[in-house]
Amino acid sequence: MRKIGLTLLTAMVGGAMAIGAYKLLETKSADSMTFEDRQKVYFASNKTAAITSSAGDVDFTQAAAAVTPAVVYIRTTYSAQANSGRDQMDDLFGQMFGQRLRPRQQTPQMASGSGVIISPDGYIVTNNHVVEKADKITVTTNDHRRFEAKVIGTDPNTDLALIKVSATNLPIVKLGNSDDVRVGEWVLAVGNPFNLTSTVTAGIVSAKGRNIGIIGSENDDDDNNNPFGPARNAPPRVNKAIESFIQTDAAINPGNSGGALVNTKGELIGINSAIASHTGSYEGYGFAIPINLAKKVLDDIERYGSVKRGYIGVNFAELNEDNASQLGVKNTNGLYVNDVVPGGGAQAAGIRKGDVITKVDGNTIYESSDLQERVGRLKPGDNIKLTVDRNGETKQFNVTLKADAGTPRTAAVSKSAEELYNKLGASFQPLTQQQKAKYHVNSGVLVTQVRNGGLFDDTEIPVGTVITSINRAPINSVADIDKAITNMRNGMVVISGIYPDGTNFTNSFQVQ
Template sequence: MKKILTLVLVSALGGILTLSAYKLFLEPEQKLVVTSNNTTPTFLPTNNIGAPLKAYENSDFTTAAENTVNAVVHVKNVSLSGGQMTMQDLFFGRNPQQKQLGTGSGVIVDPSGYIITNNHVIKNSQELSVTLNNNKTYKAEIIGTDSETDIAVLKINADEDLPVVNFGDSDQAKIGEWVLAVGNPFNLTSTVTAGIISAKSRSLDPTGRNAHSFIQTDAAVNPGNSGGALVNTNGELIGINTAITSQTGSYVGYSFAVPSNIARKIYMDILEYGNTQNGVLGITAGVLNSASAEEFGVDDTEGVFVNDVTKKSGAEKAGIKKGDIIKQLDHIEISKFEDLKGYLKTKRPNDVVNVKLLRNDELLTIPVTISKTDIFSVKFMNMEFRDLSTSIKEKYEIPNGVQVSKTNNKYLYSNLGITEGYIITEINNKKIESIQDISKLKEKYGDDFVENLEQLAYINTRLEKKEVIFK
């Protein structure tokens, strides 16, 4: 019994010694923290933003997606293309053709069956059909097209009112705003992708001659999405998906949409007039940056510099002058030429815009009536001409002439090389002073004037003067 008690006491003593050693040498020191109502506050940035919002907490895309997919259609285009020629075809002079199927998307914008899509989706079509999200298919009719903005309007006849996507205000869309792209990529019908608006007023033309004003997004868009809807989280249409930039032909992070304000204006023009009603401000614009600002003798690098003012245009009548810097059109800030062109694409001739401009360090607001394009250019002989600006005449000492801005005249191109930028100074020994002289020739002979062409004098893009006698 004594041995058992002794063993218990030794065990207890060992436990006490072990616990004491741990408390003394091993346990970390505990510090007492005292809170007080008079402590100094922690300073935070005054941006009134709390914890970061996660995407799924910030926006719910389900309602917008459900509403949109029912109004986005699958467009099928059957066109004819040249087939491979055989020896028999060559011998009998036949030109074999084969059917080719192209697909894209479209957006129903009216319950009676009007659809907006891209012009390149329905180009050269022999047969057009539209399939709805409920798998019903209808034949489609082309109501009108506008190749410059790549917008086309189709019509289908259904037995009932169709679901639509309501137009939103693309001018109010913000960079960083969530958007959904809805379409039929790779024939995968009713596909929805999400992204944000990456940029606005984006042009894909490096030359600047055919500047556009696209909305750029990082929502995945692939072949087949063309003509589909770009909508905001309210399900409102803010763009028509049109293009991607890619070295592979598939999406690599950049997609582009025609703003809905432009698409809606084209749509309304086609329904009301049968074609697009384009207008011009009446200026020749100069791009502003550090280099050009120094050349123009100004300090601003944002805005549109007025290089010249077109005679008899709304800009001239309103008093806009060479050297003015346009800063704003109505409520739209103008930092580059694409901003200006994009907003003017939503206007018709005789609309009035308030132009805020900088002149001699003073901000002025001038109302300007949009002019018809025929005061700016005229089409003749499958070419489009515009007046030479005063600055070009002075710089290159050119007394008279009109400039070729566009051409589809294969005869003059193949024989004389006449293309964009050439200046026509004489036609049939008559000096060409302005596009009014071209208009007079058009009134007298019509557009088929080549057969009456006897003499032509012109200046090529190397500023070399040439003259050709045809008869």
């Protein structure tokens, strides 16, 4: 009886703790909850049978069944002008990314990719290159429902994008922990290669922390959002991209971009992004963005419209046996500091030119991605511990990340509200009461991101602009924008607002 009583007591205490945790999360404001918090609430009230990791006989059926319903097919439409840039990328990367359906025609073009639903109310993660410059984005779910999607925001530096469809009670993929991923473990890639929807392939994790130099390599002259600060005459280039890919031999092909890489528990550990190929098709290796990096990026985009990224403020060279002797250092692992950005976090902490950064938060740095991915998860004001070798002496520095020093680019308009919204090519955040008082306005949203090739980019409406009305209707939210942009006369969109310098403007645009 005592054993039974103890068992009952343990069960009651465990149940009470679970209910308490659920209620604690439930009472948090939806606006302040991260996607991971929201998923905890979702899975607390939507219990599913535990998925056991494969052992002995390999069986992926449970994981595949759990993930497939939440992986979507994305089809994008581009104007001929926007598509010319994508053709150049295809030439450069051998069609690594999306699947070109009708190449090189001077008519609207289409491409396809994949996405993963991460919130029941319609938020979907995909690759930036899948939706970049798209006029129209169509999402088809595994049960063949079709929606038009809007771009909430993008981050070219990680090749991530957050899009949204107007739907509720959608199936989602559970977010995992990419730090726990081990080389050699089984994984599944789920996506839509070659228009073959809901395709599952299996393989293993063959490496972690891969930096293959593919993100942003077509725009190396742009130092915006470089988490290490702007390049300053360093011999090796400093890429603004943050690459620390999970490498897998699960078959990934064109059309898989933006799809899910999951473990055998059905947990999302990465977003498939690229393949290493001479032909444009699978040749043995695929690369996925770690989900722990993606979590921070996606939460920032949803909350602020753009990524709040901090930077260390150093320009570095990755050490190896070849260049270590040239630089006059004994270390063959680590990052050689070529320069320290004035006013940056590294300078304030005491890091100098010629130092070799050997560890980040106690973890050894073997290549640049070991540091990039760690910094990419943090925001301005966060601290990071760097271990430095200075002339043979080991030193520790606590670096406070500074707000991004680069000025964001000044940051596309058709049938549905989603398509019109995407053509604007911008992301927005509602004004606070203090900001309204500052600008002496009763309504308004702040432009937080402007994407290349959109209407705001073409007309040089920059980040920091306040949009007060569209088509004479006051704007206070994204929902207001959706309503206003569909209320056009003779295909004209009229946007009024205040530039960052305080100048009022009203611009009229003809929508094609």
